[in-house]
Amino acid sequence: MTETPTSRRQALSDLTDRFVAAFNRQDLEAVMSFFADDAVYRDAYGKTHEGTAAIRKAFEPVVGGRLGKIRFSGEDRFIDAAAGKVMDSWTLAMHMGEGADKESAMLGLDLLHFDGDRLVRKTTYRRG
Secondary structure, three states: OOOOHHHHHHHHHHHHHHHHHHHHOOOHHHHHOOEEEEEEEEOOOOOEEEOHHHHHHHHHHHHOOOOOEEEEEEEEEEEEOOOOEEEEEEEEEEEEOHHHOEEEEEEEEEEEEEEOOEEEEEEEEEEO
8 A cells, every 4th residue: 555645744743753752751772763774863063973873872861861851842843744854843851950850941853854664864953
């Protein structure tokens, strides 16, 4: 059966939801399961991480708890089903300290490029 633009759009939205949920669970193995072996991640500081080993190393501090408990909350999502691309804007809440008594937040967006169900490129922009 051929995938329609509507079904592809829904599939990309579902993939993105599951990807964000893996970050919110702070489950590095689940986060990494989305990436193709030759994926590229460009972080919010402009550094490029190529391949899953480099991407894993870049995500370890965030997912591993250095920022405390994290939670991404979606704002807006735009999907180009034909290109396999998703733009997802978010607010990241970070709870740090004993009893998570210190909280900070930042705004940003991810440009995600999927090939089938694998993430081949992730570019992150942040504000604040």
